[in-house]
Amino acid sequence: MTDILKEIVNVAIEGVKEIYQADISPGDLLVTPTKKEHKGDFTLVTFSLAKALRQSPPQIAASLGEYILQARSWVNDTEVVQGFLNISLSSSYWSSVLDEMIREPDYWKPVHAPEKVLVEFSSPNTNKPLHLGHIRNILLGWATYKMFVAAGYNVNRVQIVNDRGIAICKSMLSWNKFGEGQTPESAGMKSDHFVGEWYVRFEKEFSKEYKAWQQTAEALEIFEARKEQELTEEEFFKNYKNQYFNLYSLLGAEAKEMLLKWEAHDPETIQLWKKMNSWVYTGFEETYKKLGVEFDKLYFESDTYLLGKDIIEEGVRRNVFYKKDDGSIWVDLTSQGLDHKLLLRKDGTSVYMTQDLGTAQKRYDEFGAERMVYVVGDEQNYHFQALFAMIGAYGAPYAKGLYHLSYGMVDLPEGKMKSREGNVVDADDLIDVVLKEASDAASEREVNDPDIIRKIGMAALKYFIVKVDPRKRMIFDPKASVDLQGQTGPYIQNAYVRIQSILRKAGENNSGHDTYEPIEDEKLLLNMLSQCRQIIDSAVKEYNPALIANYAYALAKEYHRYYHDVKVLHAESEAAMSFRLKLIRVIGENILNTMDLLGIEMPDRM
RNA sequence: GGCUCCGUAGCUCAAUUGGAUAGAGCAACGCUCUUCUAAAGCGUAGGUUACUGGUUCGAACCCAGUCGGAGUCACCA
Numbered sequence: 001m002t003d004i005l006k007e008i009v010n011v012a013i014e015g016v017k018e019i020y021q022a023d024i025s026p027g028d029l030l031v032t033p034t035k036k037e038h039k040g041d042f043t044l045v046t047f048s049l050a051k052a053l054r055q056s057p058p059q060i061a062a063s064l065g066e067y068i069l070q071a072r073s074w075v076n077d078t079e080v081v082q083g084f085l086n087i088s089l090s091s092s093y094w095s096s097v098l099d100e101m102i103r104e105p106d107y108w109k110p111v112h113a114p115e116k117v118l119v120e121f122s123s124p125n126t127n128k129p130l131h132l133g134h135i136r137n138i139l140l141g142w143a144t145y146k147m148f149v150a151a152g153y154n155v156n157r158v159q160i161v162n163d164r165g166i167a168i169c170k171s172m173l174s175w176n177k178f179g180e181g182q183t184p185e186s187a188g189m190k191s192d193h194f195v196g197e198w199y200v201r202f203e204k205e206f207s208k209e210y211k212a213w214q215q216t217a218e219a220l221e222i223f224e225a226r227k228e229q230e231l232t233e234e235e236f237f238k239n240y241k242n243q244y245f246n247l248y249s250l251l252g253a254e255a256k257e258m259l260l261k262w263e264a265h266d267p268e269t270i271q272l273w274k275k276m277n278s279w280v281y282t283g284f285e286e287t288y289k290k291l292g293v294e295f296d297k298l299y300f301e302s303d304t305y306l307l308g309k310d311i312i313e314e315g316v317r318r319n320v321f322y323k324k325d326d327g328s329i330w331v332d333l334t335s336q337g338l339d340h341k342l343l344l345r346k347d348g349t350s351v352y353m354t355q356d357l358g359t360a361q362k363r364y365d366e367f368g369a370e371r372m373v374y375v376v377g378d379e380q381n382y383h384f385q386a387l388f389a390m391i392g393a394y395g396a397p398y399a400k401g402l403y404h405l406s407y408g409m410v411d412l413p414e415g416k417m418k419s420r421e422g423n424v425v426d427a428d429d430l431i432d433v434v435l436k437e438a439s440d441a442a443s444e445r446e447v448n449d450p451d452i453i454r455k456i457g458m459a460a461l462k463y464f465i466v467k468v469d470p471r472k473r474m475i476f477d478p479k480a481s482v483d484l485q486g487q488t489g490p491y492i493q494n495a496y497v498r499i500q501s502i503l504r505k506a507g508e509n510n511s512g513h514d515t516y517e518p519i520e521d522e523k524l525l526l527n528m529l530s531q532c533r534q535i536i537d538s539a540v541k542e543y544n545p546a547l548i549a550n551y552a553y554a555l556a557k558e559y560h561r562y563y564h565d566v567k568v569l570h571a572e573s574e575a576a577m578s579f580r581l582k583l584i585r586v587i588g589e590n591i592l593n594t595m596d597l598l599g600i601e602m603p604d605r606m
Numbered sequence: 607g608g609c610u611c612c613g614u615a616g617c618u619c620a621a622u623u624g625g626a627u628a629g630a631g632c633a634a635c636g637c638u639c640u641u642c643u644a645a646a647g648c649g650u651a652g653g654u655u656a657c658u659g660g661u662u663c664g665a666a667c668c669c670a671g672u673c674g675g676a677g678u679c680a681c682c683a
Contacts, residue, residue, distance in 0.1 A: 032622060045625060047663060057663075083663080084626060125683085162683075242682090328681075337609085345681050352683060381610070382678055408612090409676085416676095441645070456645085468619065473612075473676070477632095480618065484645050486631040487619080494645050502642045531622085538622080550620065550630095557630080564638095564647045606645070 004530065005031050007072075008042055008087065015067035020053050028052075033527060039079055040086030041527055047083045057083025091517045094526050098518075098579070101529060101586050108529070108590060110537035112152045118367055119145045121375035122159045122288075122295075126280045127167040128196035130287050132410050132417065132425040132476060133377065139466050139599060140407055141375040142293045143545035146597040151540045156367055160299040160359065163277050169258040171195050172272050173251070174202035184279055190428060192283025195276050206251050210237075210244055218248070290431050292458070292599055297366075299359060305350060307358025311394065312343050320393050336389045338382075343390075356387050357394075364398045371401035373543070378406040378471070405543045408473030410465075425478065434461045437482035438490075442606070452603040457482075459489030459600045466598050467549040487553055489600055492591060495556035495563075496602045499588035502568050506581055514575035521562050522583060528555050529590055536597070545598055552594045559587055 009026045016024050028048055034040040046060045053060055058080055065078035065085050074093040079086045101107050121141020124130055130138075141157070148155045175182075175198040184191035213219050214237050223236055237244075245252040261269040288294065312329055315321035321331045321343060329344040343353055363369060374384060384404035392399040411417065417424050438457030442448065464481040468474040484490040518526070532551065539547040568584060571577035592602050 030622095030625075032625080035626065037627075043626085047625075050663075082626070165683085167683095339679080342681055347681090349681085351681060377677095378611075379677055380683075383683085385610095406611095413617090445643090445645075464618095471611085472619090475618065477618070480632070483632075486645095488631085488645085490645055491631090494643085498643065498646085505642065534622085542623095546620090547622095553630085554620095560646055561648095563642080564644095567642070569642050605643085 004042070004089075005534075007074075008044065008068075011068050011072055011075075012044055012064060014071065015064045016049070016053070019063050019067060020055075022053060024049065024052065033531065034086050038081060038084075038086050040077075040088045041523060042087045042089070044085040044087065045083065046085060050083075061085040089523075091523075092515075094518050094523045095516070095579070097526050097530055098582055098586065102582060105589070108532040108536065108593060110151045110533050110540060112540070114152055114154050115371060116367060116369045117148050117153045117155045117371045117373065118158055118363055118369040119148070119155060119373045119375065120158050120160060121145075122293075123162065123376070124159075124284065125162045125165075125167050126195070126277050127171045127199045128419075129190070129192040129280075129283060130427040132427065132430060135291070135427050135430070135461075136407060136410050136465050136474075137375055137377070138288075138291055138293055139462055140405060140470055140545065142291075142599045143466060143548070143597060144373060144375065144405060144543060146599065147536060147540050147545060147548065150536060150593075150597060153371075156296045156369070157294070158297045158299060158363070159295055160301060160304065162301045164262065164273075164302040164305060166255060166259055167199070168273065168276065169255045169262065170202040171199040172269075172276055173255050173258050174198040174205070175276065176272065178205075184283075190283050190286065191279035192281075192287075193426075193428070195280050195283075198276075202251070202255075206245070206249065209249060209251055210241065213244065213248060287427055287431075290428075290458075292601070299363075301355070304359045304362065305355050307362060308350065308354040308356070309344065309358070311357050311361060312354065315343075315394050320395070331390050331393065333386060333389050333393070338386055338389055341386050341390065352383070353387060353390070357391065360387075360391060360398065360402070361396065364396070369401070370398065371403065372398065373403045373405050375405045375407070378408055380404075381406055403543065405470065407470040410474055410476045413475060413477050425476070430461065430478070430481075431458070433478065434458070434482050438484070441484055445606075447606060452606055455601045455603045456484065456490050456493060456606060459493055459595075460484060461489075462598060462600050463489030463492070463549060466545055466600075467553070469546045470544060489595075490606070491560075492552055492556040492595060492600075493602055493606060495559045496588055496591045496595075497604065497606045498563055499559070499584045499591075500604050503581070503585060503588070505569060514573070514578075516573070516575040516579040518579065519566070521558075521566060522580075525555075525558055525562060525583065525587060528558060529586060532590060532594065536594075548594050548597055552591060552598075555587065555594075556591060559584075559591075 008031050009029050012029055013024055013026065016022055030045040030048065032043050032045070034043045044061070044064065046057045046064065049060050050057050061080040061083055065080055065087075068075050068087065069078050074090050075087055076090040077088040119141055121144070122134060122138050124134055145155050145157050178201060179198060184194040187194055189197070222240075223233055226236070258269060262273060312321060315331070316323055316329060321329055323329050326346045327348070328342060328346040330340050330342055332340050334340065341353060342351055343357070345351065360372065363372060376384065381404070384406070388399070388402045388404070391402065409416070412423065412425065414423070435454060435457040438460065439453045442453050442456065447453070460482055465474070465476070467487070535547055535551045539545055566580070568577060568580040571580055595602060
């Protein structure tokens, strides 16, 4: 497929040489799609040439326009508006674009070397079910995977499951103490929610214990001794919670003891841990299935948390890392504007950095990935900066291919999600709500195929999240997310459905080889389609699926308008009908393909 | 407080990376179904792009400052 933007740049360079005897490089020129209010398909911006050519932008535009019109048969017309040269391409050019798209079904895919890429996403803790934040993470990870595959990369999906540590011990302890042998089955609950309940129960019991403690003489003594700042008693104890957990709490002591037992491989503890985690995994699996995602490999923190120590030893030997007098090991990242970072505690135990270092190496060994993408929230920006800097300092061969796909938190209209305040939006609940909404709307239209309803509901939810630039913090309004009208997933699905409906009625209608002169709307649609490859390329390069979401919407919107204005099956001529059938088929496939990159499915009717 | 990021219509988001008169959707108000599916289309209204200055042919975007918000600054993840 010819790259028309490049062609325009080429002919412009040629023209400059011819008219001004001057050499310019492609970088000096900007070609963009023409704004809707002006006539033309592409616009050449000439301001940047004025200085070098010693002429005013409008003059340059005028003479270049004349040259281009002469030099290329596919240019139909040019028009100068200030320093902008608007170029209209010929009808036959646009017809040939359509033919090419049919001949080359991959016209929309950017082409990259088949580099190996690893995408890590989801990566939940195993003490409670997935929530809204995970959904954003998962959708971003999935879309990244899909678009990298489309661009020709060889991609593997992984997650690291945080299956050990104090959090899961809290759930375990709580179930042990209060659970009375209940199981998800006996409680009639989805199994990850069941485990989450025990975590919540722990926090409740702990709060009770903490409140009671605050009345004791011991607590008041501590408060009096430490209130150097002007904190109220309430504020003080709010801040003191963690220290209380570690120093005084009975429940805290029990949870920590359980963690120690776990680390000592105590059989009973391990058995309990396995049981509760298996409940969680069964539940996660269900949720992933509903979201339509899967993974190639799971890493478990319980397997990897001891990794990285040999790398650190090696680093110390090579003077990349250093040992303090107390035996702890550090890295100095001040040369890169960062801090000193701890890598190994003085007692020789790992911190997260240690583990991440080891895991990266392990993945490189196992997959040989030249690029590793970590989909992780932006509260960990600093951590990843440090991690990558460290791996760079260490000189690992995969250092330059590391990327943190950082995304903003998801807020609710009433503010931040806080598990403490119990306003966390649960993933399964959310899915149920959108499906219910889709079902209600569908029944009004006498649609009751559950598979169609599922596709519509999930499209609404997914599109609502994935259309936002990942880097930006976003507000998730549950009411707006179930909307089926306007800039939504179902709106785009509807464009697709309308196309399928026409194609079904048309049957095998491939006659009409007469030449047909496409109208403006059709040129515009073809222009949009031909930009698809560029858009996806940008999405890949910027790790930004929202670009694809916005593209698909713009295309669907344009199509809806076209659908309203132009008849396909009752076209004015055979040639027109044949052309339009081809056009809408390509549009439908394009919508299907681009939305698939976002994990959004298309129904055939709705 | 140090560092990082953000601030665009009442609300949720765009803006082809410095280009034309800053665009969509929602909400509001009108209009269009005997039509290839109205989950649609058309129109009206809504803006000093937080503020001030600077850079230049040209700034929401770059620079400086101010104000407001978020994140982070753990031997947490």
